[in-house]
Amino acid sequence: MPDYDDLTARIRALTHDETDEVALMATLACEIHHSDDRFDWTGFYRVTAPETLKIGPYQGGHGCLVIPFSRGVCGAAARTRQVQLVPDVDAFPGHIACASATRSELVIPVLGPGERLIGVLDIDSNQPDAFTAEDAQRLREILDECFGRS
16 A cells, blocks of 8 residues: 555645646656556546546556546546445446456546546556555545645
C-alpha cells in the first residue's frame, strides 16, 4: 500500500495553484501510478459529451478511447457517481476488457466545484482483489482536494 501521507504531500507540492484539469490529471496519474506496484494502469477518463467518457492522461499500456456511461466499471462510476471497487473484473456485468491482464479495478468519480462530474480515475491491477476501501478513501481525498470539490 502506498504511503498515502507522503503521496498526498508530494501531489500537493506538485499541483499547488494549478487549475488546469488536464495538467492535474497528468500529474496525478504519474504520481499515483508509480506509488504502488499493484497499480498496473492508472489514468483518467474525462467527460467530453453527455454520457461519454474519453481517455485522458494515463500511465501504463493503451486504454479504451471512448467509454459510454452505460458500459463497464468506468461508466458505472460516472453514471452513479459512486466508487466502484471491483475485486474480480470477470464477475462485473458488462466489464469492458481494455487490457486482458486486468484482474481487479478501482474507479473513483472526479468531482469539481458544485459536484460537477469531471471524469473518473481508473486504476487497474493485474492482481485479483488488489484494492481496499482505504485505497478508495485516500485517493478520493486527494482528488477532492486537487479538483476543488465543494
